[in-house]
Amino acid sequence: MAYWLDMDSFNGILKELSADNVVYAPVKMTGKGAFSGTDLVAYREISGVEQIEFKEKSRFSPKEIVFPITQTLLYFTEEEYAVPGTGEKGIIVFCRPCDVNAFKRLDEIFLRNGGRVDSYYRELREKVRFFVIECAESFDSCFCVSMGTNRADGYDVFIRAAGGGFLCDVRGDLATLFEKFGGPAEMSLRFIEENKTKVSIPESVDQSVFGHGIWREYASRCIACGRCTVSCPTCSCFTMQDIFYEDNPNRGERRRVWASCMIDGFTAMAGGHGFREDHGDRMRFKLMHKISDFRKRFGYNMCVGCGRCDDVCPEYISFARAINRVDALMKEAVENV
């Protein structure tokens, strides 16, 4: 069912939902950008629809809502430990179609890979309802169409901001609430059907490209800062970390914190031995995971083509272009056979 709501009535809905839900949305924070005089768009808890940034792309993805940057797994004392709760409230996430698709990929890793369920992820994930913001137009670096992630399913509400109000396609039990505040309307869903950036995914990538010179080129550019993986909505790696409280060293926490295959120490074992010291090898490893390794396990690609990694790279490395270069190398290899 579709409904039309003006700003006040949409806020009426948010107010009612806020009783049982925490609502997250992309928010523009003036002056908080990476460069002076720029703004940051990232996910924050909101109370009104006017706080939501509908136009610009968020620098960070909504993954941190379900997979927090730092998450306490256990609180411990000398003798015992306790598992923190996540509260009673549901979670509403305003996000783009690519982001909904990204959660599907996080689900594969946290809920299915290896046959064990990550209970911390599941507890938060089960609370989530998606309010999908329609993409009116593609951003320059997006390549969702190439990745097949331009369309979103599995949402509760699909929103088009238009004419000072909101046209909403509502599924499931929220229809009652929307009926209370909004008027009936007609809506046909629109998705991005073409991006300026296009990638061609190689059908298979073999190790013949592993030793290719392009990785040395990336090695000379990449500074291993990990921004690409931090902004990526599908990067799910983490490291365990124990801390104890300064004022009471007998008490502490076991946490997990985001980790990045691009950053030094990712593979370092006790004793100092590590793998993929070369930044170009890390780029190759990340690319292979996003467009090949994950697909071999789960049948589709990990990358959702949101282009955030290209937006944030301080060295102007384009992941989309890297995919296309690998594709060209593979095609060359086939022609040369």
Add this chain to the structure above:
Amino acid sequence: MSNPYLPFRAAIIEVRRETAVDFTYRLEADMQVAGGQFVEVSIPGVGEAPISVSDFGDGWIEMTIRRVGRLTNVIHHLRPGNSLFIRGTYGRGFPLERYAGKDLIIAAGGTGLAPVKSLLNRYGGNPGEVKSLTLLAGFKTPADILFRDEIERWRRQHRVEITVDRDDAGGWPGRVGLITGLIAREPISQPENTVVIVVGPPAMMKFSTLEFIKRGIKQENIWVSFERKMCCGIGKCGHCKIDGAYVCLEGPVLNYTTAGRLMD
């Protein structure tokens, strides 16, 4: 909801000194173990690390732990009566059914002897299970030799060859030289009926495996055990991934037909 990250407390029953930096800890723990698998060992407030199970029996497991970092430094101060927190077991162990009736050669470098210790003990007690068993073990120096008592026992049950890379102190009566030298000289009468396990540091595994292949051992008859950073042990944290393989899930014991193709 079952939480895969919850460790349980396991009391230390016994601590044995192997070398100046390696100690074996026997823990009271009721776990299903296959030789070659690992557990996540932790001390709250200090940290957690993957450690291979070196031996196990009814109600106990053993781990041989080298003092190399923050956690293991603290572990080395623990005594019987103290406890460690553990969760697991994780990963795939050695496929014993593939070794039955074969000539089995185990090549171990340094602490790589720990993950195969349970196998050596097992075949010592069940001599008919494999056709023959040979242990080739290499250590840096005589002072680094692990499991000296067990090695003496294994010598009475199997063929055992020990070598050290160098004998700085002098007086070592045994062989000096790399383990690849032992492999090159090893009499292998029926390479097609010989299965091989190689465990040790990355360079040792690489060159030992190549040497075995040179000796006519088929790739599908070679198994290695990989050591990687493994924070979760259950395929979530991503640290141990090589190519498409998660070492904590598909490994740490891998057949060479898989392991040989993985590129970091």
